[in-house]
Amino acid sequence: xxxxxxxxxxxxxxxxxxxxxxxxxxxxxxxxxxxxxxxxxxxxxxxxxxxxxxxxxxxxxxxxxxxxxxxxxxxxxxxxxxxxxxxxxxxxxxxxxxxxxxxxxxxxxxxxxxxxxxxxxxxxxxxxxxxxxxxxxxxxxxxxxxxxxxxxxxxxxxxxxxxxxxxxxxxxxxxxxxxxxxxxxxxxxxxxxxxxxxxxxxxxxxxxxxxxxxxxxxxxxxxxxxxxxxxxxxxxxxxxx
Amino acid sequence: xxxxxxxxxxxxxxxxxxxxxxxxxxxxxxxxxxxxxxxxxxxxxxxxxxxxxxxxxxxxxxxxxxxxxxxxxxxxxxxxxxxxxxxxxxxxxxxxxxxxxxxxxxxxxxxxxxxxxxxxxxxxxxxxxxxxxxxxxxxxxxxxxxxxxxxxxxxxxxxxxxxxxxxxxxxxxxxxxxxxxxxxxxxxxxxxxxxxxxxxxxxxxxxxxxxxxxxxxxxxxxxxxxxxxxxxxxxxxxxxxxxxxxxxxxxxxxxxxxxxxxxxxxxxxxxxxxxxxxxxxxxxxxxxxx
Numbered sequence: 001x002x003x004x005x006x007x008x009x010x011x012x013x014x015x016x017x018x019x020x021x022x023x024x025x026x027x028x029x030x031x032x033x034x035x036x037x038x039x040x041x042x043x044x045x046x047x048x049x050x051x052x053x054x055x056x057x058x059x060x061x062x063x064x065x066x067x068x069x070x071x072x073x074x075x076x077x078x079x080x081x082x083x084x085x086x087x088x089x090x091x092x093x094x095x096x097x098x099x100x101x102x103x104x105x106x107x108x109x110x111x112x113x114x115x116x117x118x119x120x121x122x123x124x125x126x127x128x129x130x131x132x133x134x135x136x137x138x139x140x141x142x143x144x145x146x147x148x149x150x151x152x153x154x155x156x157x158x159x160x161x162x163x164x165x166x167x168x169x170x171x172x173x174x175x176x177x178x179x180x181x182x183x184x185x186x187x188x189x190x191x192x193x194x195x196x197x198x199x200x201x202x203x204x205x206x207x208x209x210x211x212x213x214x215x216x217x218x219x220x221x222x223x224x225x226x227x228x229x230x231x232x233x234x235x236x237x238x239x240x241x
Numbered sequence: 242x243x244x245x246x247x248x249x250x251x252x253x254x255x256x257x258x259x260x261x262x263x264x265x266x267x268x269x270x271x272x273x274x275x276x277x278x279x280x281x282x283x284x285x286x287x288x289x290x291x292x293x294x295x296x297x298x299x300x301x302x303x304x305x306x307x308x309x310x311x312x313x314x315x316x317x318x319x320x321x322x323x324x325x326x327x328x329x330x331x332x333x334x335x336x337x338x339x340x341x342x343x344x345x346x347x348x349x350x351x352x353x354x355x356x357x358x359x360x361x362x363x364x365x366x367x368x369x370x371x372x373x374x375x376x377x378x379x380x381x382x383x384x385x386x387x388x389x390x391x392x393x394x395x396x397x398x399x400x401x402x403x404x405x406x407x408x409x410x411x412x413x414x415x416x417x418x419x420x421x422x423x424x425x426x427x428x429x430x431x432x433x434x435x436x437x438x439x440x441x442x443x444x445x446x447x448x449x450x451x452x453x454x455x456x457x458x459x460x461x462x463x464x465x466x467x468x469x470x471x472x473x474x475x476x477x478x479x480x481x482x483x484x485x486x487x488x489x490x491x492x493x494x495x496x497x498x499x500x501x502x503x504x505x506x507x508x509x510x511x512x513x514x515x516x517x518x519x520x521x522x523x524x525x526x527x528x529x530x531x
Contacts, residue, residue, distance in 0.1 A: 102408075109406060
């Protein structure tokens with residue numbers, strides 16, 4: 001019997017990353033399935049954020065990263081973005097001085113303006129609150145609203161791959177729930193694969209199909225989320241029960 | 242008496258327009274690099290020489306003017322690409338060193354190519370009093386040109402995609418990269434635009450102060466005072482500050498300190514702003530977490 005080959009959108013092989021002299025990733029391998037959600041788990045300093053930055057070319061790397069079969073390691077961030085990789089960075093990366101509208105226009109910077117404007121309505125459908133705040137300076141938004149804006153900014157790129165760096169960071173539980181409810185919708189609407197970095201391991205394992213566990217720059221465990229959440233060690237160290 | 246005051250204010254606004262343009266050029270580069278480009282004035286002087294060269298070669302005034310503006314834009318872009326870009330992550334002193342070096346080099350190049358003698362520079366505007374005698378034709382014309390430049394720059398940054406991308410690149414380089422903005426080129430464009438604005442300012446001020454390699458030295462100080470007064474990180478503030486300094490300088494020169502000590506006023510403004518309100522009247526406070 002022939003098993004249908006699962007295609008990976010992104011693959012990393014022997015990926016090293018360093019900030020100056022400080023090495024953060026020590027040759028990790030991972031893959032993101034087409035259309036799937038993959039979670040990166042691990043403690044502070046394990047290299048989760050650096051992995052996302054490595055994909056986007058924001059940090060010096062060694063090793064191989066392919067997107068849809070095409071090598072992207074060593075490319076400029078601006079070019080990787082144009083291949084359909086959207087990154088919601090740590091700290092949300094809001095353009096505080098600009099309005100919500102301008103933030104959204106920037107999100108669609110690589111696309112024809114008219115097409116993007118049509119997409120705005122679609123985004124307001126996900127996050128109606130941003131419509132109310134459309135003309136407001138982004139720096140005046142609440143943390144949750146800024147997170148929503150960051151996700152919208154990334155989605156307006158029409159990405160193939162969405163990198164989410166701790167979307168729950170610093171937010172009240174209710175807001176986190178709201179954001180993950182919408183992320184679930186975005187995922188059902190299809191077209192985008194997600195790589196999710198989360199401190200909140202329980203949340204991440206529930207949302208993702210596959211997961212990787214990083215410890216000090218190495219992958220120490222990987223597999224379907226369901227299996228990983230059953231692991232004794234993971235439960236004790238990361239899930240807390 | 243009153244007519245005299247009005248006259249001083251009006252011509253203060255006219256020279257203030259020049260300061261406002263140069264102040265805007267300073268702010269544009271400051272926002273992107275967090276350094277003051279000391280060479281901005283010398284670049285503008287050089288641009289003015291380019292215009293004069295083409296005028297002397299028989300080109301109509303506005304054609305020579307346009308050529309100078311376009312070439313200056315190219316020079317600005319080139320300076321950023323060649324000199325400033327390698328310094329993107331260098332310590333502050335390295336950038337300051339390059340700015341000072343650039344000032345001296347361009348100043349010397351102006352003298353070398355176009356010699357150090359003081360030259361007359363033509364005005365394209367009619368040489369007669371206007372607005373009931375309060376302003377000369379050149380003052381009125383140059384104010385109009387300055388206002389057109391400032392307005393176009395405003396509209397460009399507010400209402401075009403490229404303008405938005407340039408603002409974004411100045412505010413948050415990483416986030417800009419992540420939406421696909423080519424940040425390096427945006428900085429280069431900023432330099433080009435600043436140089437082009439400087440070229441306009443140089444051509445507009447040269448008929449009044451005459452052209453020599455040090456023409457902009459004093460003007461840069463006034464412009465810097467204006468930028469600081471309004472807020473060095475706020476383009477609108479810097480422009481208003483430039484106009485204010487023009488008026489203060491003219492009134493102070495006429496009624497307070499006399500023309501010889503006018504430049505002192507610029508220094509007084511600089512020192513006062515830096516000691517009392519370093520962010521300027523309209524500047525943003527920058528907090529950094531430790």
